[in-house]
Amino acid sequence: MSRAFVKEGDGALDPLPDLPVSAHPNHVTPAGLAALQARLHEAQSRLSALKARPDRLDKLPEAAAERDIRYIEARLRTAILTDPAGFPLTEVAFGLVVTVADADGHETRFQITGEDEANAALGRITPQSPLARALLGAAVGDVVKWKKPSGIVELEILSIDHP
Incomplete structure (x- = not known):
C-alpha cells in the first residue's frame, strides 16, 4: 500500500465537532x-x-x-x-408549575423550564414544545387544546404554582 495518502500525525486528536446549540433564547x-x-x-x-x-x-x-x-x-x-418566584399566579408562565386535567379527569403537573433542564419524565417541558405553547398564558379554569400526533387533547388548567 502506498503511504502517500496516509496522514501521519503527532498522536494528537483533532477537536471533536461542537454539539449543536439551540437557536432559541x-x-x-x-x-x-x-x-x-x-x-x-x-x-x-x-x-x-x-x-x-x-x-x-x-x-x-x-x-x-x-x-x-x-x-x-x-x-x-x-x-x-428567569426567576419565577416573583411571578403572579394568574397565568401560566416560564418556570411556573401548572396542574392540568384531561377529559378523563387524570391530573398531571408540568413545569415550563429551559431546554437544558427539560425532562419529560419529571414533567419539565421546554417553552418551544407544543404542550407549553398551548399552556403559556392560560389561566386557572381555562381549557387549552394540545395538538398531539394522535389528535387534539383538551386540558383544563386546575392550578398554577411556584416551583
Whole structure:
C-alpha cells in the first residue's frame, strides 16, 4: 500500500465537532442555572482526571470532555436567568408549575423550564414544545387544546404554582 495518502500525525486528536446549540433564547430557571454550573464543574473534573491518567494513549475521552465543556460554557454565556418566584399566579408562565386535567379527569403537573433542564419524565417541558405553547398564558379554569400526533387533547388548567 502506498503511504502517500496516509496522514501521519503527532498522536494528537483533532477537536471533536461542537454539539449543536439551540437557536432559541436560552431562558433558565435558578435551578437550571445551578445545574449547568454543576455540569461544568463535573466536566472539568472529568477532564482533569482524564489528563492525569498515566496511560493516555486513547485521547478520545479527553476530546469528548473538552467538547462537553465548550457546549456547557456556551449555554452559560447565553443563559437568561428567569426567576419565577416573583411571578403572579394568574397565568401560566416560564418556570411556573401548572396542574392540568384531561377529559378523563387524570391530573398531571408540568413545569415550563429551559431546554437544558427539560425532562419529560419529571414533567419539565421546554417553552418551544407544543404542550407549553398551548399552556403559556392560560389561566386557572381555562381549557387549552394540545395538538398531539394522535389528535387534539383538551386540558383544563386546575392550578398554577411556584416551583
